[in-house]
Structures are given as C-alpha cells and as structure tokens.
Amino acid sequence: MESETWRLALIGSCLAVVLVTFLVRRAADRAMESDNLIFYPGVTLLGIALIALALSYAEIRWRARTGRPLPLWRLLVGATLDVAVPFGLMYILHRRAPDGELAALTAPVLFLLPIVILLSVLRLHVGFTIAIGLLAAVGHWLLVADTYRHGHAQTSDLPYLLTYGFALALTGLAGGVLTHIVRGYIKDAVHEAHAAEQAAQQLAGVEKELDIAHHIQKGLLPAEPPPLAGFEIAGMARPAAHAGGDYYDWQMLADGRCLIAIADVTGHGIGPALVMAVCRAYARATVPTIHNAEEFLARVNNLVSYDLTSGRFITMAVALISPEGTVDILSAGHGPTFLYRAQDQQIRRFNGDGLPLGVMPDEAYTPTTQITLHPGDVIVMLTDGFMERASADQGMFGIERLEQAVRSNATKPAAEMIAAIDAEVSAFGAGTAQGDDMTIVVIRRIEA
Numbered sequence: 001m002e003s004e005t006w007r008l009a010l011i012g013s014c015l016a017v018v019l020v021t022f023l024v025r026r027a028a029d030r031a032m033e034s035d036n037l038i039f040y041p042g043v044t045l046l047g048i049a050l051i052a053l054a055l056s057y058a059e060i061r062w063r064a065r066t067g068r069p070l071p072l073w074r075l076l077v078g079a080t081l082d083v084a085v086p087f088g089l090m091y092i093l094h095r096r097a098p099d100g101e102l103a104a105l106t107a108p109v110l111f112l113l114p115i116v117i118l119l120s121v122l123r124l125h126v127g128f129t130i131a132i133g134l135l136a137a138v139g140h141w142l143l144v145a146d147t148y149r150h151g152h153a154q155t156s157d158l159p160y161l162l163t164y165g166f167a168l169a170l171t172g173l174a175g176g177v178l179t180h181i182v183r184g185y186i187k188d189a190v191h192e193a194h195a196a197e198q199a200a201q202q203l204a205g206v207e208k209e210l211d212i213a214h215h216i217q218k219g220l221l222p223a224e225p226p227p228l229a230g231f232e233i234a235g236m237a238r239p240a241a242h243a244g245g246d247y248y249d250w251q252m253l254a255d256g257r258c259l260i261a262i263a264d265v266t267g268h269g270i271g272p273a274l275v276m277a278v279c280r281a282y283a284r285a286t287v288p289t290i291h292n293a294e295e296f297l298a299r300v301n302n303l304v305s306y307d308l309t310s311g312r313f314i315t316m317a318v319a320l321i322s323p324e325g326t327v328d329i330l331s332a333g334h335g336p337t338f339l340y341r342a343q344d345q346q347i348r349r350f351n352g353d354g355l356p357l358g359v360m361p362d363e364a365y366t367p368t369t370q371i372t373l374h375p376g377d378v379i380v381m382l383t384d385g386f387m388e389r390a391s392a393d394q395g396m397f398g399i400e401r402l403e404q405a406v407r408s409n410a411t412k413p414a415a416e417m418i419a420a421i422d423a424e425v426s427a428f429g430a431g432t433a434q435g436d437d438m439t440i441v442v443i444r445r446i447e448a
Contacts, residue, residue: 001064005057007122012053014115015085019046038096042089049085079128082120086112087139094143101152105143105161113140117171121179124186129179133172137165210242210270217243217273220280226250228258229323232446234414235262236422237439244437245272246383247280251287256323259287259296260441263316263357264334264383268437279304279314279357293320293330297365301332301357308358315356317381325445327379329369332357334383336399340410342376347403373445378410378417385438386421389429397428414442 026039056078063070086109093104113136120129144161147153153161217239225233235248245265252258261283265272282303283296290296296318304314315334321327329337335352354365373379382402389397402425409420418440425438 001060001070003122003124004070005060005064007119008053008057008060010119010122011082011116012050012057014112015046015049015053018089018109018112019043019050022046035096038092041092045085045088045092049081052081075123075125075128079120079123079132082116083113083132083135083139086110086116087136087143090143094147101143101147101150102157102161105140105147105164110140110164113168114171117168117175118178121175121182124179124183126176126179126183130172130176133169133175136172137169140165140168207242213270213273214239214242217247217277220277221248222250226252226258226260228252228321230325230446231258231321232414232444233258233260233442234418235439235441236418237437238422238434239273239437240268240385240434241270243270243273244268244439245276246385246437246439247276248381248439248441249280249283251284253287253290258321259290259293260319260321260381260443261316262318262334262381262383262439262441263314264437264439265314266312275304275308275312275314278307279316293318293328293368294365296320297330297332297354297357298363301363301365302361304358305361313356313358315352317350317352319379319381319443321443325373327371327373327443329371329379330354330365332363332365333359337382338378338380338403338406339371340378340380340406342374342378342410345407345410347407349399349403373443375445375447376411377445378406378414379443380406380417380421380440381443382440383437385434385436386425386440388436389425389438390432390435391428392431394428397425401428414444417442417444 022039022042026034060070062068089109089112090104090107093107093109094101117129117133117136120132123129141162144153144158144165147161148155148158218237221237222235233250235250237244237246237248239246245268246263248260248262250258250260263276263279263283265275265279279300282300286296286299286303290299297316300316308314313333315332317329317331317334317337319327319329319337329350331337331350331352332354333352333356335350337350339348339350340346341348350369353367355363387397387399387402391397402421405421405424409417412420421440422438
C-alpha cells in the first residue's frame with residue numbers, strides 16, 4: 001500500500017504537468033489547444049483523473065492506517081483508469097487534431113503510456129504490469145486500425161505505426177520482469193523483518209523471564225541486618241547480568257551466634273544463579289544443625305557435590321560470630337577477606353584455604369581462624385568481582401587498591417562503607433562493562 005501511494009502520487013504529478021501544458025498552450029493560442037472541442041474535453045478528463053487519483057490516494061492511506069486490505073476489484077478499476085486517461089486524450093486528439101488522425105497516433109501524449117506501464121511496477125504484481133502493457137498495445141493498434149479504416153493512413157504506414165504498439169507491449173513485459181525482481185526483494189525484506197520481529201519478541205520474553213529471575217534472586221538476599229547486639233552488619237550484591245552466581249546470607253543460631261556466609265559460583269548468568277539458589281537452600285537448611293564453621297562447610301560441600309556438573313564449583317567464606325565479639329573465619333577456596341584493626345589501622349588479609357565446594361565430597365575444612373573484634377574493628381568479605389573490575393587503561397582494580405579502599409573507608413558505618421568502596425571501584429571501571437558479579441559484606445564491631 002505504501003508503494004501504491006507513491007505510484008498514485010507520481011501518476012498524478014505527470015497528469016498535472018500535462019494539464020499545465022494544456023493551459024499554457026491555450027494561453028499561447030496554439031492551434032490545437034485553441035479548439036474548444038479539444039481543450040475542454042481534455043481539461044475535463046485530466047481534472048476528473050486528478051480528483052480520482054486524490055481520492056484513491058486518501059483511500060489507500062486510510063486502508064494502510066486501519067489495516068484493511070485492498071480488494072482485487074479496486075486494483076482492476078485502478079489499472080483500467082490508468083490506461084483510460086492517456087487513451088482518452090489520444091482519442092480526443094485522434095478525432096479533432098488539426099494535423100489529422102495519423103498525427104495523433106504519435107502525439108506527445110503517447111509517452112504517458114510507458115510512464116503508466118513502468119509505474120505499475122509499484123503495484124508489485126507481475127500480471128498487472130504485463131496486462132497494462134498489452135492493453136496499451138491493443139489500444140494503440142485499435143487507433144491505428146481506425147485511422148487506416150478512415151483512409152488517413154496508407155498501407156505502407158502500418159509497419160511504422162504498429163511498432164508503437166509492439167514497443168508498449170515490450171515495455172509491459174520488461175516491467176513485468178522488473179516487478180518480479182522487486183517483488184522478490186521486498187518479500188525477502190518482509191521475511192527478514194518478520195523473523196527480526198519474532199526474534200525481538202522472543203528476546204523480549206527472555207528479558208522478561210530474566211527480570212523475573214533477577215527479582216526472585218534479589219528477594220533471596222537478606223532484607224534486614226541480623227539481630228546481633230554489638231555489631232553493625234550490611235551487604236550488597238550486584239550481578240554482572242540479570243542474575244548472578246554470587247550470594248551472601250546470615251542466619252542466627254539457637255545459641256545466639258550468627259553465621260554469615262558469602263559465596264561465588266563459577267561464571268555468571270542464569271546457570272550459576274540456579275546453582276546459587278540451591279547452595280543457599282542447602283546452607284539455610286544446614287545452619288540449625290551445626291555447632292561450628294567446619295561442620296557447616298563440610299555438610300554443605302557433601303550436599304552440593306552430588307548436584308554440580310563437572311567443572312562447576314562454589315567458593316565460600318563464612319564468619320561465625322558470637323555476641324562476645326569472637327569470630328571464627330573459615331574459607332572454602334574463597335578469598336581474600338580483610339580484617340581492619342582500628343587501634344593501629346592495619347589490615348590483615350585472609351586468603352582462600354581449602355578446596356571449593358563441590359570439588360571433592362567428604363572434604364575436611366580446617367583450620368579455623370579465630371579472632372576477637374574490638375570496637376571499630378571491621379571484617380570485609382567480598383567476591384573477586386571487585387578485584388577484577390577492569391579499567392580501560394589501568395588494568396584490574398586489584399587487591400592493593402581494594403585494601404587501600406577498605407582502609408580509607410573503615411571508619412564509616414557498614415552500609416556507607418560498602419557504598420564508598422563500590423563507588424571507588426565503579427569510578428575506576430567507568431566506561432567498561434562489569435565483567436563479574438560483585439558481592440560484599442561488612443561486619444563492624446561497635447559498642448554493645
């Protein structure tokens with residue numbers, strides 16, 4: 001329909017030029033246009049044709065907006081009118097031209113017919129283009145026969161005059177070939193557009209499902225800090241994709257202690273996110289049954305070892321905190337963990353001891369590092385997404401920069417400290433995509 005509007009506009013422009021030419025030649029008192037029996041019928045025919053084209057243009061635009069198809073009868077009527085207007089003008093000249101019927105057969109108005117034939121290519125219908133070419137040829141031959149019948153053409157003139165009809169028929173055939181080629185290109189484009197639309201719809205569906213997964217995973221993270229007197233605890237997790245393989249959690253034991261865990265499943269995306277959810281479920285179910293950090297990691301390791309496929313594993317660090325301020329720190333291949341001492345502003349680093357979870361069943365996780373936190377002391381547990389955040393020109397953020405960020409922000413409340421460290425790392429990697437999940441937990445000892 002879009003191409004049909006172009007066709008109507010172009011044909012209308014051509015007829016408008018012919019109408020203006022009639023008016024200008026009439027004003028110049030040319031012999032043919034001065035004949036009222038030529039001028040008024042010609043102008044009337046052109047005016048009616050332009051009005052009909054304008055109405056057709058409006059109708060096509062309306063059908064395109066409302067999604068209504070163009071019926072076949074409408075195409076047939078339009079094709080007939082396309083040819084009827086030039087032949088109407090030729091017939092008027094044929095009957096009234098001062099130079100006689102023979103001259104009318106080769107008048108300039110004849111050149112409207114090839115234009116009409118070629119513009120019919122925009123209908124994108126091979127049969128219409130060929131039919132219009134043949135119809136134009138037959139019409140011209142009928143005028144030639146009528147001229148010959150009236151004695152205004154000699155037998156010797158017929159080969160010359162008939163070639164016009166053959167040229168019009170050939171133009172229709174050439175236009176049909178062109179229509180076939182153009183239609184093929186457009187069909188390919190439509191198929192590609194349809195495939196792209198389907199792919200976009202499928203992608204939108206996947207994006208929606210990933211958004212749902214993101215919100216579900218976010219809902220699995222702690223909503224409130226644990227009710228542990230004398231401590232200020234906060235956490236943050238930001239996946240690299242919609243869903244990630246990092247998580248942190250805290251859970252109170254019956255004796256008043258609190259177990260805090262942070263974990264990193266290899267990779268990022270929906271697969272590690274599913275593994276993370278399973279690991280969290282195992283950890284949550286295990287906490288009420290354990291007495292120490294070694295027992296916790298051993299049981300979770302045995303559970304996940306039978307679920308993980310080859311090559312997949314989980315690093316985890318745990319901190320088991322007592323209300324008195326003692327903290328047991330144990331790692332299953334997860335590190336580093338930072339301890340900031342407020343008294344001397346020094347930082348101690350705990351690396352990843354032991355095998356990651358899921359590598360070997362029945363692994364014994366030892367030794368546990370036990371420390372005592374004093375007011376102002378801070379433990380920072382995080383995943384390697386912070387160290388590995390890359391800059392466009394400075395490489396990775398690294399452990400040394402991270403340690404300095406911990407030291408420079410250690411006096412801030414836990415949540416503010418997380419925000420400040422995250423801001424430093426994000427500013428370092430500005431302009432580059434986050435390559436890995438980033439998760440952090442800050443444990444601060446405060447006055448009880």
